[in-house]
């Protein structure tokens with residue numbers, strides 16, 4: 001039974017990409033899952049983090065959304081075992097044209113409808129906004145993962161996220177669920193991290209994932225090698241935390 | 255002679271807001287400048303960081319862009335002395351309507367044309383994308399400040415930034431200049447920070463600001479008090495670095 005999860009937060013730099021690609025690889029590596037990662041961010045960061053040279057793409061996600069190509073023609077089998085529908089900056093040029101189309105919020109859902117059953121998990125990495133690409137991701141997903149970083153501006157970002165989810169549920173009539181909120185970039189040495197985490201735990205209760213991702217330079221370096229944290233620093237705190245997070249996700253859906 | 259500067263980078267969480275509001279306050283505090291900060295990000299982070307309760311706004315930037323209000327009716331005199339045209343999440347709902355208007359890229363320039371001469375500096379805090387709001391900011395600005403964080407994904411973001419600037423110069427025929435690139439979130443304890451900074455210095459040469467902003471929890475805390483780093487932690491490394499940056503900006507334009 002395939003599960004489609006969007007990794008979403010309008011706030012920038014909170015670890016959406018870091019979470020999306022390390023979750024994807026962890027599901028393959030530790031649970032032998034079949035995983036598709038859809039990169040719907042024109043920055044193409046999750047594609048790059050998986051070792052895909054995005055400046056060389058002949059076909060990409062936008063070609064699927066605009067019905068110029070099928071998923072099969074576009075999907076890349078990354079060396080981590082995760083399948084990827086990649087994007088690069090050219091996706092940004094499609095935002096205004098796509099925003100003018102009838103049914104614009106459902107393009108991704110339709111594109112994935114024939115192939116999501118080939119996978120145990122479809123993960124979608126969103127850009128830092130609530131524009132048409134993020135809305136497509138939410139409309140295509142059963143549940144949404146919200147990474148939140150340990151800062152005041154990060155905590156404030158929860159308001160916009162909740163508003164977007166409410167809009168998808170009511171105005172767009174799609175019963176998306178909250179998979180959970182993941183605390184990221186936690187720096188145990190300062191009070192702010194603990195205070196933000198505690199506010200999130202109070203607000204989200206059992207919807208808060210138990211795993212908390214620490215701030216570690218290893219997580220920041222790994223994308224430069226096109227590999228996951230488990231390959232870059234297998235015994236480190238980042239790998240441990242993301243592996244715990246992967247286990248929580250799997251237990252949630254078995 | 256008024257100077258309008260956009261603080262721009264498509265990459266999320268690189269310190270655009272932290273730079274925009276601390277630069278604004280520093281210009282007022284240390285150089286007695288008259289400064290207007292325009293928040294064209296629906297997250298409203300720079301407005302919040304200056305102590306403005308954005309959930310209570312009756313009028314905001316979108317009302318000026320849509321010609322429902324004048325700048326005078328919307329501008330707030332924050333307690334730091336910086337004047338602010340604030341935004342909140344409702345700005346996001348204007349993105350698609352505004353994208354459909356003729357002359358959509360010039361709405362902000364027109365709105366500011368009558369009032370920019372009342373200020374020494376007009377600073378514009380951009381959202382993390384190259385959509386219609388960022389383009390409005392670039393079209394309204396003479397120069398652009400690019401904060402870049404010390405990470406691989408941060409370094410990659412430079413490509414999208416250069417592409418956007420090229421597009422504004424050629425397709426939109428606006429001779430925007432690069433004020434400079436500012437290294438942010440520098441963590442002297444790891445090699446990655448030094449390598450990224452050195453790559454940026456090689457690529458940008460004299461366009462790299464001398465100031466480098468360190469990663470410090472004080473910069474992350476200050477927005478929760480609605481104050482600048484100079485008020486939150488006047489003797490700390492963050493305040494020192496931003497004060498140096500403010501001095502560089504002032505020397506560049508006198």
Ligand SMILES: Nc1ncnc2c1ncn2[C@@H]1O[C@H](COP(=O)(O)OP(=O)(O)OP(=O)(O)O)[C@@H](O)[C@H]1O
Pocket residue numbers: 011012013014015016017018019041045126127128184185186213214215216217218219220221223264265266267382405406407408
């Ligand atoms: N726990 C962590 N420790 C150290 N660095 C991290 C951590 N999580 C993310 N980073 C780094 O911080 C930066 C921002 O993270 P990331 O790109 O994953 O966030 P994002 O939410 O996807 O950003 P955007 O909004 O631009 O899409 C990246 O350079 C990433 O490598």
Ligand SMILES: Nc1ncnc2c1ncn2[C@@H]1O[C@H](COP(=O)(O)OP(=O)(O)OP(=O)(O)O)[C@@H](O)[C@H]1O
Pocket residue numbers: 010011012013128151152153154265266267268269270271272273295297299380381382438439440467468469470471472473474475477
């Ligand atoms: N030098 C620094 N040291 C510590 N924390 C920082 C530093 N610069 C920024 N931050 C924190 O990192 C987070 C991201 O910074 P900021 O919001 O300024 O970036 P941004 O580029 O404006 O993000 P967005 O793309 O979402 O608009 C914020 O919580 C901020 O307080």
Ligand SMILES: [Mg+2]
Pocket residue numbers: 016017018041045046126127
């Ligand atoms: Mg990302």
Ligand SMILES: [Mg+2]
Pocket residue numbers: 270271272295299300379380381
């Ligand atoms: Mg910002």
